[in-house]
Amino acid sequence: MSNRTTVTEFLLLGFSEVWELQISHFVVFLVIYLVALMGNLLIFMAIAFNHHLHTPMYFFLMNLFIVDLGSISVIVPKSMANSLMDIRSISYAGCVAQVFFLLFLVGADFFLLTVMIYDRYVTTCQPLHYERMMNIGACVKMAAGAWISGILYSVLHTGKTFALIFCGGNMMDHFFCEIPQLLKLSCSNTYLSEVWVLVFSACLLLGCFVFIIVSYVKIFKSVLRIPFDQGWHKALSTCLPHFTVVS
Template sequence: MESIGQRDQENLTTLVEFVLLGFSDVPDLQGFLFWMFLIIYMIILIGNSLIIIITKTDTSLQTPMYFFLRNFSCLEICYVSVTIPRLLADLWRQKRTISFLACATQMYFFLVLGVTECFILTAMSYDRYVAICNPLLYSLIMNTQLCTRLAAGCWISGFPVHIGFTYLIFSLPFCGPNQLDHFFCDIPPVLKLACGDTFMVEMLIYVIAVLVVTIPFMLIVGSYVKIISTILKLPTATGRAKAFSTCSSHLMVVALFFGSGIITYMRPKSSQSEGMDKFLSLFYTIVTPMFNPMIYCLRNKDVMVALRKFLSKWIVL
């Protein structure tokens, strides 16, 4: 009995890395997937960088709405940079091993930036709520000091919570197979490899998801109920159309990000499957960030005008 226990302990200590299977089930598409994800990554970097530049330099965009949009674009660049470069490296070199420390670090920053995105989207909805429901007090309420504090709170709030949460996950014993059927270190696939009791961790996931995903989502929904109610009371069709146009972009981004995130982390464990988890993860880690700059640019006349002015200067130069 002692030798068996000793052997089990050795297995626990020798398991020091995971293997990210990623998209190894489609070996013939590895080259295609590499170039596709590389192009998507470049689109995300260029699109969000342009939004940051024009909202910072164009004098007509120095309002709270574009201040939060600039923060959101900066966040999107950081968010995708946690997963896509590693995915590209794995597809290029066909070496998919990742150490426990690297896996924990990737998960930690992915969770922190995901929480930050939830909070910034909530702050953006509050900004739209004040602008449409209390237009006369908008400049007074959404002053520079409040905007700065809201943005700083969004960026900072996720850091302390997820240090302990990530440590708790990687403190679990991993004594079986070390193959993660995923393209990055997300919570569900890592927990599937743990051979200890994960009940408390799973309950903690639901609690944190309610606090940082469900509650912000409900606040956004509440804001838009008020916003839509106010818009419908506007006397002119032109006024209603203009008000809807300033909110529709944000509402589309909220639906894409929160919808896929809630399905991934809040659905029962029994209904989870590797294929669905990977598809949903692709959606909120890569596809949604790719569409965000397009949504905000194409559906916002002020951003389009500023973008044309910026590009025309560079074309002339």
């Protein structure tokens, strides 16, 4: 412990040292990133410029597209740069930023999916109150709540992770900074920290998942009461975008 040095950067060892394979990784990641970028931007623009799609469901979908685009942008560009320039290092501050933004966006993703099912529940089960309950002010507040919850979730995990003392080296067997890999480098008592992170994340994810499942059960019960000739399949199809994303 007396010979411990301060970690100023981490080495990402997730990819091969063979130059040809590194170029292959760069090309594959570039294609994936460009497809994700163009797909999300095109859908975003289609919703933004089509006034018929200015509804709560598509408003939340726009937020979801922003989250998805941000999530891939946190990891992929840095990985592509490392493969192309044959470098493996990421600064301590860069690692903190990568962990923070990734957890923030993933957390916001979960919360937005949970908020979206509430919108579908009101649409199907309480249609007469939809305009009052899902007005623009309510939608903005729910979306803001999802983003703020993601920030708080990320601050909690990032702060707890980087409060640890790192003295087990600086090499991670991954292509981006990840909490389990960081815990392996810590000389603090990481067992309880790792268990706490896993339990908290599992409970949070399980809570969102249970809420979504219960809401879908109520939606299906409500839809099945509608006579077939009155368009129950049309009512059910309004949940299709959210159901597809959740699946």
